Amino acid sequence: MRSGAVSTTPGPPAADLTDLAELAERVRPVTLSREQRLPVLPALQDLVPGAGLRRGGTVAVSGEGGVGGATSLALALVAEASRAGSWVAAVGLPSLGLVAADELGVALERLVLVAAPEREAWGSVAAALVDGFDCLVLSAERGVRPGDARRLVARARERGAVLVQVGGGWPERADVDLRITRSRWEGIEAGHGHLQARKVRVVQSGRGEAARPRRVDLWLPGPAGEVEVVAAPSPVPAPASSPPRPRRDRPLRAVS
Amino acid sequence: MRMLVVHCLDWPIVAAGVPLDVPAAVFHANRVVASSPAARAEGVVAHQRRREAQGRCSSLVVLAHDPARDARAFEPVAAALDAVTPRVELATPGQVAFPTRGPSRFFGGDEALAARTRSAVVAALAGVGDGEGWSSPPVHVGVADGAFAAGLAAQVALGGRGEEVRVVPPGGSAAFLAPLPLATLGQPDLVDVLGRLGLRTLGDLAGLPGPDVLARFGALGREVWRLARGLDPRPPALAEPPPDLTVSVELDPPADTVAPAAFLARGLAEELHQRLWARGSACTRVVIGAETEHGEHLERVWRSEGALTAPAIADRLRWQLDGWLQGSARHRPTAGISRLWLAPDEVLPAGGRQLGFWGSDAATSDRASRAVARVQGLLGTGSVAVPEWRGSRDPATQIALVEAEAVDLTADRPGAGRARVASPWPGRLPIPSPARVHAEPVAADVVDAAGRAVRVSGRGELSSPPARMSVGGGPWVEVVAWAGPWPLEERWWDGATARRRARLQIVPADGPARLLVLEHGRWHVTATYD
Secondary structure: OHHHHHHHOOOOOHHHHHHHHHHHHHHOOOOOHHHOEEEOOHHHOOOOHHHEEEOOOEEEEEEHHHOOOHHHHHHHHHHHHHHOOOOEEEEOOOOEOHHHHHHHOOOHHHEEEEOOOOOOOHHHHHHHHHHHOOEEEEEOOOOOOHHHHHHHHHHHHHHOOEEEEEOOOOOOOOOEEEEEEEEEEEEEOEOOEEEEEEEEEEEEEEOHHHOOOEEEEEEOOOOOOOOEEOOOOOOOOOOOOOOOOOOOOOOOOOOO | OEEEEEEEOOHHHHHOOOOOOOOEEEEEOOEEEEEOHHHHHOOOOOOOEHHHHHHHOOOOEEEEOOHHHHHHHHHHHHHHHHHOOOOOEEEEOOEEEEEOHHHHHHHOOHHHHHHHHHHHHHHHHHHHOOOOOOOOOOEEEEEEEOHHHHHHHHHHHHOOOOOOEEEOOOOOHHHHHOOOEHHHHOOHHHHHHHHHOOOOEHHHHHOOOHHHHHHHHHHHHHHHHHHHOOOOOOOOOOOOOOHHHOEEEEEEEEEOOHHHHHHHHHHHHHHHHHHHHHOOEEEEEEEEEEEEOOOOEEEEEEEOOOOOOHHHHHHHHHHHHHHHHOOOOOOOOOOOEEEEEEEEEEEEEOOOOOOOOOOOOHHHHHHHHHHHHHHHHHHOHHHEEEEEEOOOOOOOOOEEEEEHHHOOOOOOOHHHOHHHOOOOOOOOOOOOOOOEEEEEEEEEEEEOOOOOEOOEOOOOOEOOOOOEEEEOOOOOEEEEEEEEEEEEEEOOOOOOOOEEEEEEEEEEOOOOEEEEEEEOOEEEEEEEEO
């Protein structure tokens, strides 16, 4: 059979292969432009391809069928980059909860809020912001013309800015699409406790390097106020964690 | 090098067309950057906040900081000096300098040159003032060894002794500078340290051994030490730049307005900066040149105390274009500009810039504040806001939004840090906070299983457990869980501002969790845990 013939063909000697790999490693540029990424929180690294927000890329965040959590997830996505020194502009989000932004880790000293522009001015405002900001959190609630959106995406790609779109109504398809399909609050019952922690299921789809769908369960936020992963992403079965070994608080003691 | 400095007092005020006997001040990022003599008499000084300045002088005319306007108005003055010397250097609009060696010999000595320069400038200023409300500013001239000493000589000439010209004899700069205070160096941080070491005047600093100053305060220390001794800030071993560093751009069609030319200016400045950077150099003096369709050559030198960055070069290029193209008809070129070039005039090794260890890069905040300025231009100044912490119990007022116009985005803003709020504010909502806080609360209805409206009693108890809710007249949804009510009674001692509220967290079967507030018997959704 053909496939059998191919498999028996002797390949180049192993030593040559390693030499070649070494050479390829040496002549490789340090970073390719498409590999430049803004950092994300450790818990979100499984959610976005390459464990970071690709510069020039777009991410759409939405809740499926009225499920909450999209705004929190968008804030959590830009939090680490903002802490690392990137400026973030929020456009057309007059109801953004700034205390929540601070709790999720966004550096408020590098956050700027821009009032929702008119449909006509939207394109030029967003273009001006792309020049100066690394991350743009956008809402299309008041409507965005498809041409404006296309131009903005092209400009962001050129300038290396990241666009995070919150909610629906966006005319262009994003590179990475994050949908929250399930959300459950913990710590609150009928008349007891208070909202403490939220478990959400995020389904990621998209195109290019994000084409392989993934599903991640997140604490947004967890009981300690941090964003954490509840379980490993589903295509890879979660490794059975060994039960924690009992800690010895006292030193060993000789017995008879 | 022996220099002559012409200083026009309060130029930003004069350029704005406000007479100097009217109290006026120019503000940038809510702080005074320049004030008129009338305003100073009322106690308005530089770095004051606007509110404080207006408190001291209620009739204060508030002017916006506009370097382009200042430069535009100053261009005729710089052009007038072309009759005295082939090359003038602009430091800032309002102050111009040139080396005296050639012109001084031509006109017969420093005094003669200074007098001639002054009369040329005064004549030019009189020509500018054809509009209403124009008042010619006092013009002062200083001549000394080194630009720093000459600049101070011009300012000392201002110092109320009625002199208009001050010539420091050759070699006398150090003695002239010695009694002046250290604050004239314009390095507040360093001057503060030196002050605490017991150094008060430039003479005190100049008396220290140079190597010790260098060892203790580094390159900046050496620079101010050299200035205090009446020397040029850097040793004059500056390499002549090779000609290939000149960058130029053709404008087709020729530009007779500023906008298209200024658009290209940015790229040109970037290119020059890149070329210098590639050689490990930076420039402190740049020649801006232009050629018009009719073959006219325009050229102007701009100087800066430190190395010019790419945006700084672009700014100066834009100001200069403004000056050329929007000046009065007499000074304007007769045709559109067809070619622009930039040539570095004084090149020095780039000292490099120490980036913040944790990525706090000044360049990114510069970029952001530029973008913010553009958006303000498009949407109005109130359209861009930045968050600042305030103490409060309410998620909506815990952080206030401050207009970006009122703050300097490139500086540290302690107000944006949580540490700003020191008091505990008991009665705050437990964390996590809602990710959406509605600017306009949405009316809502909450009912129990029997369909009766849920109320909160005077003792802070619910009349019955909530079973269903409806937001903004929408469909009824089942209530899965709730917490509260948490009563809140604020400012009960003041009848006008007293508020009684009760807050309730509700998780509906469908949709995000909500924060509901009952006030005056009505439920409102004030925030959503989105």
